[in-house]
Amino acid sequence: MPEDLADVYRTTYTALVRFLYRKVWDVERAEDLAQEAFARALVHRPDNPRGWLFVVAANMARDEARREARERRHLTLLKNEPEPATPAPDERLSAELEGARVRKALDDLTPRDREVLLLWDAGQSYEEIAAQTGLARGAVGTTLARARRRLVEAFEKGSEAEHVAHR
Amino acid sequence: MSHIDDGTLHAYLDGESTAVEREHLEAHLAGCAACRARLEEERVLIERAGRLLGLAAPPERAAPPFHDLRPRHGGGGYRLPLAWAATIALAVGIGWYSRGKFWTPQREPLQEKVVVETPLPAAPAEPQAQAPSVPSGRVEPRRDRSSDAVRVRGSSLTTGMVVTGAAQAMERAERVESIPTVAAAGAVARLEAETARPALRDAVAPVPATPSPIVIVDGRQVYDQAAIHRMSTTWPVIEAKRARDVLGEDPAVIPGYAVRALRSNPAARSEIVVEQMVDTGIVLLFERRSDMVGFAAPAPRLARDQAAGKANERQPGERLARYIRSLRVEIAGSLSADSLSALLGLIR
Numbered sequence: 001m002p003e004d005l006a007d008v009y010r011t012t013y014t015a016l017v018r019f020l021y022r023k024v025w026d027v028e029r030a031e032d033l034a035q036e037a038f039a040r041a042l043v044h045r046p047d048n049p050r051g052w053l054f055v056v057a058a059n060m061a062r063d064e065a066r067r068e069a070r071e072r073r074h075l076t077l078l079k080n081e082p083e084p085a086t087p088a089p090d091e092r093l094s095a096e097l098e099g100a101r102v103r104k105a106l107d108d109l110t111p112r113d114r115e116v117l118l119l120w121d122a123g124q125s126y127e128e129i130a131a132q133t134g135l136a137r138g139a140v141g142t143t144l145a146r147a148r149r150r151l152v153e154a155f156e157k158g159s160e161a162e163h164v165a166h167r
Numbered sequence: 168m169s170h171i172d173d174g175t176l177h178a179y180l181d182g183e184s185t186a187v188e189r190e191h192l193e194a195h196l197a198g199c200a201a202c203r204a205r206l207e208e209e210r211v212l213i214e215r216a217g218r219l220l221g222l223a224a225p226p227e228r229a230a231p232p233f234h235d236l237r238p239r240h241g242g243g244g245y246r247l248p249l250a251w252a253a254t255i256a257l258a259v260g261i262g263w264y265s266r267g268k269f270w271t272p273q274r275e276p277l278q279e280k281v282v283v284e285t286p287l288p289a290a291p292a293e294p295q296a297q298a299p300s301v302p303s304g305r306v307e308p309r310r311d312r313s314s315d316a317v318r319v320r321g322s323s324l325t326t327g328m329v330v331t332g333a334a335q336a337m338e339r340a341e342r343v344e345s346i347p348t349v350a351a352a353g354a355v356a357r358l359e360a361e362t363a364r365p366a367l368r369d370a371v372a373p374v375p376a377t378p379s380p381i382v383i384v385d386g387r388q389v390y391d392q393a394a395i396h397r398m399s400t401t402w403p404v405i406e407a408k409r410a411r412d413v414l415g416e417d418p419a420v421i422p423g424y425a426v427r428a429l430r431s432n433p434a435a436r437s438e439i440v441v442e443q444m445v446d447t448g449i450v451l452l453f454e455r456r457s458d459m460v461g462f463a464a465p466a467p468r469l470a471r472d473q474a475a476g477k478a479n480e481r482q483p484g485e486r487l488a489r490y491i492r493s494l495r496v497e498i499a500g501s502l503s504a505d506s507l508s509a510l511l512g513l514i515r
């Protein structure tokens with residue numbers, strides 16, 4: 001067992017799950033994909049396992065999203081049920097609502113902005129982000145600045161919209 | 168002189184500027200109030216975006232043991248054998264343990280600053296179920312983070328932390344699971360723990376039934392437990408190599424206790440946090456190179472220094488920080504100041 005990969009596993013697994021979760025929005029699926037990425041790394045022994053893992057994970061999440069989109073198209077033909085009524089808000093629910101709002105805000109970012117933001121949040125350095133996204137290192141800060149601003153703006157806009165809708 | 172663009176400000180706040188860029192930017196900031204104001208705005212933005220991302224984080228669960236990962240063969244999944252089940256049992260036990268003993272329910276508003284100027288009255292910790300119901304119509308959104316109290320990595324589970332840190336949990340887990348390897352590892356670790364660290368067990372006072380939510384760090388910063396919990400759940404995990412790069416040497420640790428994670432302070436990349444599990448909870452070590460103290464985290468430091476005056480008056484002589492080699496290490500955790508001080512003394 002390569003010691004360095006075990007080390008990477010210990011330090012990176014949680015970040016990789018978080019990164020994947022914000023792409024597939026399903027914690028079990030995110031964990032499965034993260035574990036598979038590490039399992040593949042055991043076979044491929046990449047030189048830069050951390051960078052490699054995030055690239056592979058991003059690809060797997062994209063494939064996953066495509067497959068899901070295909071399945072959804074089938075499902076919508078079969079399923080025509082009304083959405084369950086929203087129960088009265090309480091603390092847990094408001095946290096969930098906020099989470100959903102962040103999710104919507106994240107999904108509304110451009111793919112590039114989202115990718116850079118998620119990689120940064122997963123603990124990658126500017127240099128690593130540049131290497132993985134193909135951006136110039138000097139453009140990472142600008143992209144992050146824009147992504148953060150848009151995330152906050154989209155979140156606040158979503159909050160306002162819901163506030164109005166509840167009146 | 169032209170003003171600083173957003174990207175440069177973010178790179179600076181992220182601790183990703185080169186020395187030359189930093190020098191240039193600081194020279195400009197010294198003479199440009201507009202850019203100083205923008206720096207502060209961008210710092211707030213970064214914090215806000217970081218917190219929002221934290222709201223969309225998955226519940227953290229233990230990683231399966233690394234040596235159990237196998238590449239996928241054919242259509243089946245990769246192997247997650249019995250030991251993984253034991254890991255879950257342990258994690259659940261520890262979660263149960265730490266929920267009662269360490270993490271108090273989150274009842275602080277989301278927007279709360281990490282640094283507070285006045286210590287709050289020490290509210291008794293209550294289990295989530297008994298927390299008083301909150302009147303409806305609240306304006307300030309709150310979040311319930313008690314569910315991510317379970318944050319144990321697989322790699323830590325065979326070390327002393329499981330046995331000494333959560334002896335109760337281990338005993339529970341052993342009753343539930345009788346996987347020989349795990350139980351044996353636990354027994355060995357327990358033996359080691361009992362023979363190797365008698366002094367430590369004396370040094371660390373047992374956690375009171377209602378741990379104080381106030382933690383004094385460095386005698387002038389007052390973190391509440393919510394802030395510490397937030398740090399230990401949202402600050403990005405970094406590799407040992409990165410920590411070494413930041414500090415210029417290996418991070419200092421309390422010997423004999425499992426390191427749960429190394430983290431980087433998103434607002435000050437020159438600072439790293441070592442998360443260690445001790446007998447009664449998690450201890451955080453905030454470390455940076457002592458020669459970086461002056462410039463680390465430009466904006467956050469302002470807030471800290473403003474809080475400094477009052478906290479100093481309240482807590483004279485309580486400076487829970489040490490210089491070790493070329494590092495400056497602050498300690499925080501939900502232990503008494505005496506215990507933290509004793510732990511600080513053990514750091515190498």
